[in-house]
Amino acid sequence: MAKPKTRYVCQACGSISHRWQGQCADCGEWNTLAEEAPKTVFSAKHDLSSGGRAIAFEPLDAPGRPLKRRSTGLAEFDRALGGGLVPGSAILMGGDPGIGKSTLLLQAAARVALAGGDTVYISGEEAAGQVRLRADRLGLASAPIRLAAATSVRDILTTLGGMDPPALLVIDSIQTMHSDQIEGAPGTVSQVRGCAFELIRYAKESGVALVLVGHVTKDGSIAGPRVLEHMVDVVMSFEGERSHQYRILRSLKNRFGPVDEIGVFAMAGQGLEEVGNPSMLFLSGREGAIPGSAVFPAMEGTRPVLVEVQALIVRLASGATPRRAVVGWDSGRLAMLLAVLEARCGLNFSSAEVYLNVAGGYRLADPAADLAVAAALISALGDRPLPADAVWFGEVSLAGEVRPVAHASLRQREAAKLGFGSAHGPAGGGNGEKGMRYAPVALLPNLVDHILSEA
Numbered sequence: 001m002a003k004p005k006t007r008y009v010c011q012a013c014g015s016i017s018h019r020w021q022g023q024c025a026d027c028g029e030w031n032t033l034a035e036e037a038p039k040t041v042f043s044a045k046h047d048l049s050s051g052g053r054a055i056a057f058e059p060l061d062a063p064g065r066p067l068k069r070r071s072t073g074l075a076e077f078d079r080a081l082g083g084g085l086v087p088g089s090a091i092l093m094g095g096d097p098g099i100g101k102s103t104l105l106l107q108a109a110a111r112v113a114l115a116g117g118d119t120v121y122i123s124g125e126e127a128a129g130q131v132r133l134r135a136d137r138l139g140l141a142s143a144p145i146r147l148a149a150a151t152s153v154r155d156i157l158t159t160l161g162g163m164d165p166p167a168l169l170v171i172d173s174i175q176t177m178h179s180d181q182i183e184g185a186p187g188t189v190s191q192v193r194g195c196a197f198e199l200i201r202y203a204k205e206s207g208v209a210l211v212l213v214g215h216v217t218k219d220g221s222i223a224g225p226r227v228l229e230h231m232v233d234v235v236m237s238f239e240g241e242r243s244h245q246y247r248i249l250r251s252l253k254n255r256f257g258p259v260d261e262i263g264v265f266a267m268a269g270q271g272l273e274e275v276g277n278p279s280m281l282f283l284s285g286r287e288g289a290i291p292g293s294a295v296f297p298a299m300e301g302t303r304p305v306l307v308e309v310q311a312l313i314v315r316l317a318s319g320a321t322p323r324r325a326v327v328g329w330d331s332g333r334l335a336m337l338l339a340v341l342e343a344r345c346g347l348n349f350s351s352a353e354v355y356l357n358v359a360g361g362y363r364l365a366d367p368a369a370d371l372a373v374a375a376a377l378i379s380a381l382g383d384r385p386l387p388a389d390a391v392w393f394g395e396v397s398l399a400g401e402v403r404p405v406a407h408a409s410l411r412q413r414e415a416a417k418l419g420f421g422s423a424h425g426p427a428g429g430g431n432g433e434k435g436m437r438y439a440p441v442a443l444l445p446n447l448v449d450h451i452l453s454e455a
């Protein structure tokens with residue numbers, strides 16, 4: 001019998017290679033290939049066509065049990081989940097260190113426990129005393145949570161097997177878990193994958209809602225195996241700038257609900273507070289009538305969020321290479337927009353430094369931000385403030401056309417609700433929203449004329 005070949009597994013993406021390489025051929029990461037024991041490979045001699053149990057087939061329209069979701073007690077968390085925790089489902093929660101994952105889950109666990117759901121919180125990172133201290137600080141010390149500091153999945157599953165399944169099981173974090181039946185140190189692909197597999201199987205069989213905390217690498221993906229994302233039902237990411245107080249809980253994959261739904265929180269002295277009206281948060285402290293400031297009604301899933309885009313243009317006297325710096329938006333997109341403004345509108349940014357900032361530490365991903373950014377840039381370049389009651393949205397093409405974007409009416413409704421009186425967007429985007437004047441902008445040169453000619 002041929003000797004099974006040694007295999008090398010990329011610790012970043014889980015891909016397998018048969019020889020060692022400095023760089024993973026799949027994900028391009030360097031020095032991530034590690035040798036792992038060869039897996040038993042099924043040979044053709046294995047006969048899989050007999051000896052198994054017969055499985056039962058079901059029609060698609062069988063009267064299934066309706067999903068009975070359980071509230072986390074935090075409306076923003078429920079919203080991001082698409083309506084609450086689904087029993088027997090597995091949620092992977094990623095996020096930078098220190099962003100507040102443990103805090104959020106402790107708060108949710110406490111609310112579930114206070115509402116009568118049995119809750120188990122396993123911490124592999126902090127001692128039980130540390131978690132208790134945090135709960136004390138959050139004013140949740142009285143919540144009947146079962147708390148343990150453990151890292152052995154065998155111990156955890158043995159313990160859980162001997163009691164009634166809880167409603168919610170939190171594992172903080174999956175990278176600290178290990179199984180003695182799997183080779184490798186905690187945190188390696190095989191350990192993370194194996195431990196997650198066992199925990200998820202337990203959750204599915206016993207109807208427990210399972211939340212796994214996952215660490216995030218520098219580039220923002222969940223550390224270790226991408227395979228984890230395939231194994232779970234819901235992938236969530238908890239994001240924010242540590243220097244700012246707001247946090248966004250985003251769902252990236254959801255087998256039971258829509259993706260792109262967000263929950264907004266603010267980190268305060270008493271833990272995470274829910275932010276029901278995020279537009280207020282991002283626009284707070286805004287002074288009207290400053291050149292270079294434009295308000296953009298962004299969409300987060302089905303939810304509009306108003307944010308302020310700020311541009312600053314500094315003319316350079318010498319021939320030094322001007323800087324372009326962007327916070328909260330894509331720098332490639334800014335370069336494109338500047339090129340369109342130069343080529344199609346005859347504006348000149350070549351000897352000027354351009355700084356762009358999205359207020360509040362918010363990160364814009366919505367392509368409809370183009371028009372607001374263009375308005376901010378034109379306003380900064382011409383030193384003309386934009387009308388204080390205006391919002392701007394639309395995608396700009398390389399030809400300088402302003403393209404229609406999704407949810408034009410939702411964006412305007414949110415703006416109207418917050419007291420804005422006019423919206424500038426693509427032709428045909430006006431929907432006669434009450435109290436909202438709609439000014440269509442077909443081409444970017446029209447916008448330049450409009451802003452620079454208005455006294």
Ligand code: TYD
Pocket residue numbers: 095096097098099100101102103104134137138267268269270271272
């Ligand atoms: P934590 O939940 O430990 O982050 P993670 O589990 O994602 O690594 O959050 C830690 C940060 O949150 C820490 O820097 C302090 C801050 N924090 C507050 O500002 N207020 C609070 O009430 C708590 C509990 C934490």
Ligand code: MG
Pocket residue numbers: 101102103125172
């Ligand atoms: Mg933590």
